[in-house]
Amino acid sequence: MRTLPTQHDPNGHERARARLAPRWVWLGAALAIASAPFSATAAPPTTARELAAAAANKARAAEFDDAIELYEAAFAQDPSPVLLLNIAVILDRQGRVFDAIQAYERHLSFESDPVGRLSSTERLAAVRVGAPGRVVVTGAPPGAEVFIDDVRVGRVPKATADLPAGDHSLRISHSGYVTFSSTIVVSPGVKQTVEAALAPVQVAAPADVPEPVPLAETENDDDSRTLWIWIGVGTAITVGTALALGLVYGLDDGGSNTVAPRPADRTWSLGGELR
């Protein structure tokens, strides 16, 4: 009888516990710091635990840049993913949409615990909803003017614009070059880079008459044809065998070697309307 993983035998839970264990250390540290009066003569934080606690204090005091710096320092000493989540939340609260998105994605790249990933994923989705998209135009020639929706947004390679999601017209022009026009699709919270490559305006030269291209010689397909024949034969035999086995073991109850699971007291449907 096949048995699913249980509380006593979960897949990968040993690893998860081993990784989560430091979180309780963080909790203990946070509680200890909060319960003790903060001394002005306290030594500057040096350990990852002290740095994280100091970062939490800075965050509470709305000193967000300092808090991020301290969380980064803590993370450098002890790469606990939750430190990255705190950085992302701070950036999110500051309204730094693109930085927050980047930070949430960074957290997700380190976090393997499903609960932590769930939290980050939901926050990331919430940040992206209604967020503008960022368009950066780089490339050549430098100095080319960039217009989006007929509004000049800058010159290549430093033209950047945050735009509402949807279609926008893009035009890049430079004297001596062929103007480039296109439509760009901006997605919320997504940064996209447009690489400009304007073609120089050239005086038309007499067109070269291309030489006729000879038709490709017909290859000898014997080997290929033989291969396909064998593949066809193999497939036919396999399907036929599978059907025969299905008739012997599947459709004939008398010859079946399977038994039905014990009957249930109750059936619980996980389909249909969700709440």
Add this chain to the structure above:
Amino acid sequence: MKRTLFGFLLAGVVASCAAEEDVVAYDTVYLDISLTGEVIPPTRLVARVMTHTNDGPVLKALDIDLTGIDIASSPYRVKLDVPPGSPFTSETILSVVAYHDDTPVASYAARPSLAEPGDMVVAMVPLTRQCDSDEDGFANCLAGAACCDKDQADYAHDCDDADPAIQPLATNPSCRLCDGTTVCDEGAELTRS
């Protein structure tokens, strides 16, 4: 190439013919819900599953009346109907809480794979005031080894056993992040003091 094709074919035929023993023809997951230890006889069970979709968390609950049923003597068996495409085939938290009237008396939590059919043993652990002081049905695993299965602390542990709003199946993500760094209050989830 020809030898390879025949090799695959032969291996398939041999593998198909080799399994002769009886196997259980599972088509879904069965929960065998039981009690461990001394527990006041529960009068009802609440089973909940939670997972995440692009539209946010989704939760489904099943309320089971245990009147006249003694799950201490034989497990209560629930067949899960998990249709293809159900969000619960991905990462899912399963929680089962046994109540005596309105008081939680035992609980179980796990992160099973509901996409793999088979039997799943749901052995509930007794809940006391020491384990669940806010009586939200989720144990504080730090309160003692008797409160939780050793693995429960990883994914279904009540990190704030004084606030029933904070528990692993809360729909507000801030309220179920049991890492001690976030708090549940709206707009102040940076750190827990």
